[in-house]
Amino acid sequence: MFIRSERLFLRPGWPEDWEELLSLIGDEKVVRHLANVPWPYTAHDARAFxxxxxxxxxxxFFITQPGASGARLVGGVGLHSGLETADGAPELGYWIARDLWGRGYASEAGRAVLSLARTLGYERIVATHFIDNPASGRVLEKIGFRHTGRLVERFSKSRGAKFPAREYERRLGHCDSDDDGGLMRSRRAA
Structure with missing residues (x-):
């Protein structure tokens, strides 16, 4: 499965991507914000992922940015079953290489995956961010997530302990909804 957004191309990972993945996510400042990624991150971890x-x-998906010399890896985004929710809502997760933070790639990729989630029939998506990563909360709010008011304890593989995280949710309404968190703009641009 592939997704094209305004600036990005989302695609599955291929075996030959392991070295580029390792070079980008093998950064403690990136990994410490992720719940399911160990530190140190090794070649074995990249190949296994x-x-x-x-x-x-x-x-x-791997988030890539197409260019004249090919598409470079920017980060990753996807849905998974990380949080235990009564309705089985999947969780949105993402990461961006540190030297590319602040360029809107997480928001753009997140919108694209939310559009796909709506197509797959999901009515609600959840997400969290560790409290020491408020930038991730701003990304979630930018794409239409609302803070539930709850703090949850999430285990962080890289920190080796539970750490407080803010919980968010995104309700996916009909495609013609005005409260789509920019999904329709993303679709029109694609």
């Missing part, structure tokens, strides 16, 4: 089976209902 790429080899994970794909689930069409919980898609995950």
């Amino acid at each position: 790429i080899a994970l089976p794909h689930d069409r209902l919980l898609p995950r």
